[in-house]
Amino acid sequence: MKIYTCTCGQSLFFENTRCLRCNAEVGYCPVCVGIVPLRPAGPSHYRCGNPACGALLDKCANYRDYNVCNRCVPVSEAGETPEPYCDCCRYNETIPDLSVAGNQEKWYRLEAAKRRLFYDLDLLQLPHGTVRDGFDPPLSFDFKADVIPSDDFWRTMGAEERVYTGHASGKITINIREADEVERERLRVDMGEAHRTLIGHFRHEIGHYYWEVLIKGRNDAAFAEAFGDPCSPDYATAMEEYYRNGPRPDWADRYVSAYASMHPWEDWAETFAMYLDMVSALETAVSIGFLSEPWFDANDLDGMVSRYQRLGIGLNEMSRTMGLLDMVPEIMLTPVVDKMRLVHAVCLNAPVVRVG
Numbered sequence: 001m002k003i004y005t006c007t008c009g010q011s012l013f014f015e016n017t018r019c020l021r022c023n024a025e026v027g028y029c030p031v032c033v034g035i036v037p038l039r040p041a042g043p044s045h046y047r048c049g050n051p052a053c054g055a056l057l058d059k060c061a062n063y064r065d066y067n068v069c070n071r072c073v074p075v076s077e078a079g080e081t082p083e084p085y086c087d088c089c090r091y092n093e094t095i096p097d098l099s100v101a102g103n104q105e106k107w108y109r110l111e112a113a114k115r116r117l118f119y120d121l122d123l124l125q126l127p128h129g130t131v132r133d134g135f136d137p138p139l140s141f142d143f144k145a146d147v148i149p150s151d152d153f154w155r156t157m158g159a160e161e162r163v164y165t166g167h168a169s170g171k172i173t174i175n176i177r178e179a180d181e182v183e184r185e186r187l188r189v190d191m192g193e194a195h196r197t198l199i200g201h202f203r204h205e206i207g208h209y210y211w212e213v214l215i216k217g218r219n220d221a222a223f224a225e226a227f228g229d230p231c232s233p234d235y236a237t238a239m240e241e242y243y244r245n246g247p248r249p250d251w252a253d254r255y256v257s258a259y260a261s262m263h264p265w266e267d268w269a270e271t272f273a274m275y276l277d278m279v280s281a282l283e284t285a286v287s288i289g290f291l292s293e294p295w296f297d298a299n300d301l302d303g304m305v306s307r308y309q310r311l312g313i314g315l316n317e318m319s320r321t322m323g324l325l326d327m328v329p330e331i332m333l334t335p336v337v338d339k340m341r342l343v344h345a346v347c348l349n350a351p352v353v354r355v356g
């Protein structure tokens, strides 16, 4: 992630909506690709404040109406906004019920993490699109809460619905309780996880999406060779086994997490998520001057891994200095890096798809 600069000289961060020094409203300009001051232009439009750009913009409808986004959308010189939602919000199919107290704050946190996900995908130039773009499988997001009927009266009202965070055919569902920090930390401790974060959920679930886009029907043999045969045992059998007996005892020697040992598809999603963690951390480290080597090397995954591990040692010590959890808890053993080679290769060779 980059740190941007306002025209007044103040640093601007990816989530900002206002400059703390000159008080200008700020937002993400899709034309010059950065956080910029927004100069009012007429009753509802803005000009990008980057003097080299000056694009005519509108706020994304979710920025304008709910303040859960900070992106802008381009406006034609005739003043028309072809698409009211930004390139992240346009993927939403279900948003939280805003009549419930606290849900708008949860939605804000979900959108902030999702924008970081799209930043990572753009770094790697990975393709994605909606139904309207004709993309197959179309990507979409549902942010939903459990429906637990009230039973404080003599009858139960309505049906109970449990929302499972997961991916199916391009639809990523996130249970919005993951955006409640107390709940999420409790789940992290219950599950014995080193980290549990919103961006981590997005990186895992998008891994399942890219299995469908980049592996299924294209690289099945290479996948089975690196991760194992996903048909034997099948997913349902593997899941039942995992929840009955727990992770395989040798998981730490061969998998990035205990959960990855459940089935090759989960192993792929966990490995993909760690690859995005690594790419994102290296890019940030280079952007802020912590690292002088390139953050990406198409021909040298091992070099990227060793830079990430070296960075991780320093970051973990910094975290411990401040009494926080280790920032880079994973040790990337050879079997894990070998599986990551397939992630790296298919991301490099991802088809270029023009959408929109």
Ligand SMILES: [Zn+2]
Binding pocket: 006, 007, 008, 009, 010, 019, 020, 021, 022, 023, 024, 037
């Ligand atoms: Zn400023």
Ligand SMILES: [Zn+2]
Binding pocket: 029, 030, 031, 032, 033, 036, 048, 049, 050, 053, 054, 055
């Ligand atoms: Zn601009």
Ligand SMILES: [Zn+2]
Binding pocket: 060, 061, 062, 063, 069, 070, 071, 085, 086, 087, 088, 089, 090
């Ligand atoms: Zn938006």
Ligand SMILES: [Zn+2]
Binding pocket: 204, 205, 208, 265, 266, 269
């Ligand atoms: Zn999964």
